[in-house]
Amino acid sequence: MSEYQDFLHERDRIDFLLQKGYKITNVTENLSGAFVDFEKSGESNGEAPRETLHILNADARKYFSAMLMKQQKEEV
Template sequence: MSSHREFVLEKEKIDAIKSQGYQINTVTESLDGALIEFKKRDNEEDKELLLLTTADGRKYLSTLVLEQQLEQQGILQQQQPPNEPLQQQQQQQQ
């Protein structure tokens, strides 16, 4: 499998987990990759683990971590889930 395809699969997994209401809790880097622990926003006991092995997957993760930190500080508004259609986003803005 190409490295781009591996990245796309990792990105899809991250987006799917985040769309279920999880947020990034911890990231542990190792030689095997980046192990991400997600926790549900409304239930701290509900966890998901995901191992990222591609460099592009780790870069994508770093942008999500930064966005999440800015949201928590109130600097950035919470983003719509990536799977939500653009029309719904536009309707909500009106």
């Protein structure tokens, strides 16, 4: 898969979770990419659903960083 196709795939996975109401709660970066933790708030059963994405593409890492900054501005 091309580098751009990798980016599109990872961006779509990030957007899917954000559209479903998930929020980015934690980011762990290492030499193999970034692990981005998402948590869905507002669940009535007390246990918030969680997802973790392994983001490998550099452009996708920039993308989730921008989405995280946007999320933080919306919370203020």
